[in-house]
Each structure stands twice: as structure tokens, then as C-alpha cells.
Amino acid sequence: MDGESKGSFNVMEGSESNGKGGCGSVVRICDLVLRVLAFVLTLVAAVVIGADKQTTIVPIKLVESMPPLYVPVAAKWHYLSAFVYFVGANAIACSYTTLSLLLTLGNRRKGMETVITVFDTLMVALLFSSNGAAIAVGLLGLQGNSHVHWNKVCNLFGKFCDQVAASLFISLLGSIAFLFLLILPHLFRLKQTI
Amino acid sequence: MDGESKGSFNVMEGSESNGKGGCGSVVRICDLVLRVLAFVLTLVAAVVIGADKQTTIVPIKLVESMPPLYVPVAAKWHYLSAFVYFVGANAIACSYTTLSLLLTLGNRRKGMETVITVFDTLMVALLFSSNGAAIAVGLLGLQGNSHVHWNKVCNLFGKFCDQVAASLFISLLGSIAFLFLLILPHLFRLKQTI
Numbered sequence: 001m002d003g004e005s006k007g008s009f010n011v012m013e014g015s016e017s018n019g020k021g022g023c024g025s026v027v028r029i030c031d032l033v034l035r036v037l038a039f040v041l042t043l044v045a046a047v048v049i050g051a052d053k054q055t056t057i058v059p060i061k062l063v064e065s066m067p068p069l070y071v072p073v074a075a076k077w078h079y080l081s082a083f084v085y086f087v088g089a090n091a092i093a094c095s096y097t098t099l100s101l102l103l104t105l106g107n108r109r110k111g112m113e114t115v116i117t118v119f120d121t122l123m124v125a126l127l128f129s130s131n132g133a134a135i136a137v138g139l140l141g142l143q144g145n146s147h148v149h150w151n152k153v154c155n156l157f158g159k160f161c162d163q164v165a166a167s168l169f170i171s172l173l174g175s176i177a178f179l180f181l182l183i184l185p186h187l188f189r190l191k192q193t194i
Numbered sequence: 195m196d197g198e199s200k201g202s203f204n205v206m207e208g209s210e211s212n213g214k215g216g217c218g219s220v221v222r223i224c225d226l227v228l229r230v231l232a233f234v235l236t237l238v239a240a241v242v243i244g245a246d247k248q249t250t251i252v253p254i255k256l257v258e259s260m261p262p263l264y265v266p267v268a269a270k271w272h273y274l275s276a277f278v279y280f281v282g283a284n285a286i287a288c289s290y291t292t293l294s295l296l297l298t299l300g301n302r303r304k305g306m307e308t309v310i311t312v313f314d315t316l317m318v319a320l321l322f323s324s325n326g327a328a329i330a331v332g333l334l335g336l337q338g339n340s341h342v343h344w345n346k347v348c349n350l351f352g353k354f355c356d357q358v359a360a361s362l363f364i365s366l367l368g369s370i371a372f373l374f375l376l377i378l379p380h381l382f383r384l385k386q387t388i
Contacts, residue, residue: 118384
């Protein structure tokens with residue numbers, strides 16, 4: 001029961017719980033910094049793409065012999081389901097980070113820390129899948145695909161695409177912060193083992 | 195140092211290392227079963243989509259007043275970069291699972307087990323991002339998107355799309371197996387804590 005009494009905080013496992021001590025507080029500070037970082041990044045990513053909207057004038061030819069009609073066409077993030085999933089995933093991750101921050105600061109029961117680690121893992125899966133989906137669709141918008149005759153749209157909606165790219169980059173950083181939340185305790189443990 | 199001497203295998207942490215014992219061998223067996231499952235599923239997913247190819251005859255009208263030309267058009271997985279990434283990610287995960295299985299069976303040094311857990315986490319990120327990318331593009335192929343004038347292609351390449359869907363489903367199961375590799379030790383620990 002020795003390890004149980006010493007290892008009161010999950011992110012410190014492998015440092016305090018193995019009786020070596022030392023790195024526990026560093027890991028805990030890193031955990032809090034990463035959690036705050038993940039909160040800010042997922043929030044900004046969701047807001048940046050959620051506020052993304054552009055209207056441009058596109059020439060459309062109805063009859064070949066007639067001059068084109070100039071029609072206003074809008075680009076909105078919720079027109080593509082991958083972006084809807086992306087916003088949803090970032091919003092969920094952001095809300096969860098707030099909750100986990102409160103729980104991490106207020107509660108140090110062993111069971112709760114284990115629950116937080118499980119949910120951190122689920123957030124990594126959720127965020128990376130949404131990033132993959134949004135980047136794949138974003139690349140199609142940027143480059144198009146001649147094989148399936150999907151034309152690129154970023155030549156028409158430059159500002160919209162720039163904002164999507166910025167949001168994707170910020171969310172990717174947030175996902176990496178979540179990834180580090182999971183692997184950092186292991187890296188500290190590895191450092192102690194070597 | 196008590197916890198260190200007891201916890202020789204990483205997946206058993208929280209069971210043997212906290213001095214309670216009991217669930218260690220169950221977790222280890224689950225780990226091996228999940229690893230074999232992940233290997234089989236990622237291998238099958240990569241092979242199923244890698245062997246996916248369909249040629250169909252499409253009517254193309256060059257001049258409005260003339261009858262259409264019937265042209266053979268092929269659908270191949272490497273025409274879409276999301277599917278290339280999907281195949282690559284599944285191949286990497288499959289190769290890694292082989293290596294991790296060998297290391298898990300042959301080596302029980304604490305450092306090595308920590309390294310395996312770190313790489314398991316990276317595989318979750320890799321697989322879920324590739325699944326997200328492939329599912330997003332697959333859905334566009336199935337439904338199209340009227341806002342960006344991307345027509346659906348699955349009405350022409352039914353067999354190709356069915357095979358893609360099967361591969362995506364299998365890979366998703368493989369990703370979930372990887373996810374359980376990470377969360378199962380925590381769930382067992384939580385069971386012991388309650």
C-alpha cells in the first residue's frame with residue numbers, strides 16, 4: 001500500500017509513487033500550464049472558424065451567348081459538415097478543459113485523477129479526428145481534385161480560407177497540448193528510469 | 195522504491211505497483227489481445243482500401259446536339275490525398291503493433307514499457323486523424339456538397355465506395371482497440387480505487 005499512500009496525484013505517478021520524488025511538482029505545473037494552453041487554443045480555434053464568413057461576387061453564365069450575371073455567393077463554416085464537427089469537437093474539448101482544470105485544482109482524489117486521464121485520452125481522439133476531417137476538406141477547398149471534378153474554392157474565398165487555415169493551425173496546437181498532457185508523465189518517468 | 199520493484203510491467207501500473215495486485219495478469223492479457231486485434235484490423239483496413247479500384251462507363255457530352263460518348267473512368271484510392279494518408283497511417287500503426295507485440299512479449303524493462311505507452315498515444319492521434327480525414331472525404335463522395343458544387347461520386351462508383359466504407363469501419367475498430375490499450379489500465383485502476 002506504500003505506492004498508494006504516496007501517489008496522491010495521477011500526473012505524478014512514476015515520480016512520487018515510485019518513491020523517487022523530485023519531478024512531481026514540475027509535472028503538476030506542466031499539467032496545469034498545458035491544460036490552460038489547451039483551453040485557450042481550442043476556444044480560439046472554435047471562435048476563429050465560428051466567426052468565419054465571406055461573401056464574394058461570382059460571374060455566372062446562364063446562356064452562352066449572353067453576358068454573365070454577377071451573383072453574390074456566401075461561404076460559411078457550417079456549409080461543410082467537417083467544419084461543423086471541427087467546431088463541435090473544439091467546443092467540447094474547451095468545455096472539458098475548464099471542468100478538468102477545476103477538478104485538478106480542487107480535487108486530488110486518486111479516482112478523480114484517473115477519470116481525468118481517461119477523458120484526456122478521449123479528447124485526443126476527438127480533437128485529432130476533427131483536425132484530420134477539417135484539414136482534409138480544407139485541402140480540397142484549396143487545391144480541388146481533378147479526378148472527382150471537385151473545383152477549388154479558395155481562389156474565390158481567400159479571406160475565408162485564410163481564417164480556416166489559422167483556426168486549423170491553432171486547433172492542431174491545442175491537440176498537441178492534449179497529447180503532451182498524456183505523454184509528459186511518461187517522459188518524466190522515462191527520464192527517471194534512464 | 196517499493197512501487198518500482200513491484201511494478202515491472204507498465205500496463206499493470208495501478209494494480210501491482212500500488213501493492214494491491216490481482217488484476218495485473220488480466221490487464222496484461224487484455225493488452226496482448228488488444229494489440230493483436232489492432233494489428234489485424236489496421237492490416238485489413240489498409241489492404242481493403244489499397245486493393246480498391248473500380249472502372250465504370252460514364253456518358254460524356256462534348257457537343258449538346260451530338261449523342262454522348264461513353265468513356266471508361268477509373269476510381270482509385272490514391273486519387274484522394276486523404277485516402278493516401280489513411281493507408282499510410284494504418285500501415286504505420288500495423289508495423290508498429292508488430293514491433294510493440296515483440297517488445298511486449300520479449301522485454302519487460304520499465305523504460306521500454308513507458309516508451310511503448312508513449313508510442314501507443316501517438317498511434318491514437320495518427321489513426322484518429324487519418325480516420326477523420328478519410329471519413330470526411332468519404333462523406334463528400336457519398337453525399338456531395340451543393341454549396342461548393344462538389345458532386346457525389348458514389349452513385350457512379352458504388353462498389354468502390356462500399357469497399358472504402360468497409361475499410362473505414364475496420365480502421366475505426368482498430369483505432370478504438372488502440373484507445374482501449376491506453377485507457378484499460380486506468381479503468382482497472384479506477385475499479386480498484388472504488
